[in-house]
Amino acid sequence: MDADIEVRDLRKRYGSTLAVDGLSFTVPPGRVTGFVGPNGAGKSTTMRIILGLDAPDEGVALVGGRQYRSLRTPLRHVGALLDAAAVHPSRRAADHLLWMAQASGLPRRRVDEVIGLVGLESAAGRPAGGFSLGMRQRLGIAAALLGDPPVLMFDEPVNGLDPDGIRWIRELLRSLAAEGRAVLVSSHLMGELEDTADHLVVIGRGRLVTETSVGALLAAASGGRVALRTSHRTEAMTVLAGAGATVAATGRETVTVGGLPTERVIALLSDHGLPFSEVSAHRASLEEAYMELTRDAGEFTAAAVPGAS
Numbered sequence: 001m002d003a004d005i006e007v008r009d010l011r012k013r014y015g016s017t018l019a020v021d022g023l024s025f026t027v028p029p030g031r032v033t034g035f036v037g038p039n040g041a042g043k044s045t046t047m048r049i050i051l052g053l054d055a056p057d058e059g060v061a062l063v064g065g066r067q068y069r070s071l072r073t074p075l076r077h078v079g080a081l082l083d084a085a086a087v088h089p090s091r092r093a094a095d096h097l098l099w100m101a102q103a104s105g106l107p108r109r110r111v112d113e114v115i116g117l118v119g120l121e122s123a124a125g126r127p128a129g130g131f132s133l134g135m136r137q138r139l140g141i142a143a144a145l146l147g148d149p150p151v152l153m154f155d156e157p158v159n160g161l162d163p164d165g166i167r168w169i170r171e172l173l174r175s176l177a178a179e180g181r182a183v184l185v186s187s188h189l190m191g192e193l194e195d196t197a198d199h200l201v202v203i204g205r206g207r208l209v210t211e212t213s214v215g216a217l218l219a220a221a222s223g224g225r226v227a228l229r230t231s232h233r234t235e236a237m238t239v240l241a242g243a244g245a246t247v248a249a250t251g252r253e254t255v256t257v258g259g260l261p262t263e264r265v266i267a268l269l270s271d272h273g274l275p276f277s278e279v280s281a282h283r284a285s286l287e288e289a290y291m292e293l294t295r296d297a298g299e300f301t302a303a304a305v306p307g308a309s
């Protein structure tokens with residue numbers, strides 16, 4: 001079976017809300033694909049449709065070339081973490097996994113394996129109702145991994161986690177992709193995916209904004225700009241802007257400069273006796289790249305910032 005997800009011309013309406021509006025994208029094997037868009041963009045709806053939990057009005061969603069509902073043992077094809085709270089509170093973690101494994105004809109030893117993979121050994125015999133959010137996320141991930149599936153989907157997996165939990169999930173996602181699996185991970189915050197995703201599917205109001213590699217997006221957003229650190233920020237900005245540069249303050253002592261080569265920036269500062277401690281090629285953050293990407297899409301930006309006009 002192919003390890004990929006294919007979404008083609010998907011459309012889904014709830015009453016007067018068009019949640020997904022003609023969306024198409026693919027999630028190939030061997031990399032982490034970030035699924036990004038503001039709250040309400042249609043990410044969860046798309047994931048639910050991929051998992052057969054909701055039916056599209058138009059279009060198809062395929063896992064390994066097949067519709068979810070046609071899979072006889074779905075856990076072996078795709079694992080998903082959509083809602084970490086979806087475990088009966090009085091059920092012990094190991095029993096929850098065993099029940100899932102038995103329903104899919106998976107051996108009991110697989111339960112112990114996934115408990116080990118997510119580091120829940122010491123809590124496996126306890127009722128899930130007493131679990132912290134981080135432990136519930138781990139249990140949800142253990143369930144997703146149970147069938148050793150080639151395709152994995154995680155809806156906002158780092159929501160509410162502490163820095164250790166976030167680091168753990170990032171490393172796990174990367175290692176699952178390195179094993180050749182197709183990994184789709186959603187987030188409404190671009191920055192969260194900076195160190196995790198290789199590729200991005202960006203959506204807004206149910207429509208595709210762009211499908212791009214993280215590297216290409218960052219390179220385009222960094223586009224020949226120079227990062228400058230100086231204790232004389234205001235004076236430096238005045239001099240550089242006077243020479244035709246586009247300047248933007250990024251911190252108390254930091255500025256990005258567009259439209260002038262590095263040598264010219266250095267020459268201008270030196271000519272005006274302005275000290276600087278650092279001049280380097282600017283590396284945009286994913287958040288900056290995202291803002292740039294959506295800046296001209298007025299409708300999309302308005303959706304990203306409720307109440308903005």
Ligand SMILES: Nc1ncnc2c1ncn2[C@@H]1O[C@H](COP(=O)(O)OP(=O)(O)OP(=O)(O)O)[C@@H](O)[C@H]1O
Binds near residue numbers: 044
């Ligand atoms: N079952 C439903 N009934 C009615 N409207 C719904 C339903 N599910 C989603 N919607 C609406 O569809 C739109 C898309 O919602 P969805 O949850 O898919 O977005 P999202 O990108 O996952 O957002 P978030 O980042 O907040 O999770 C929203 O306007 C939402 O209110």
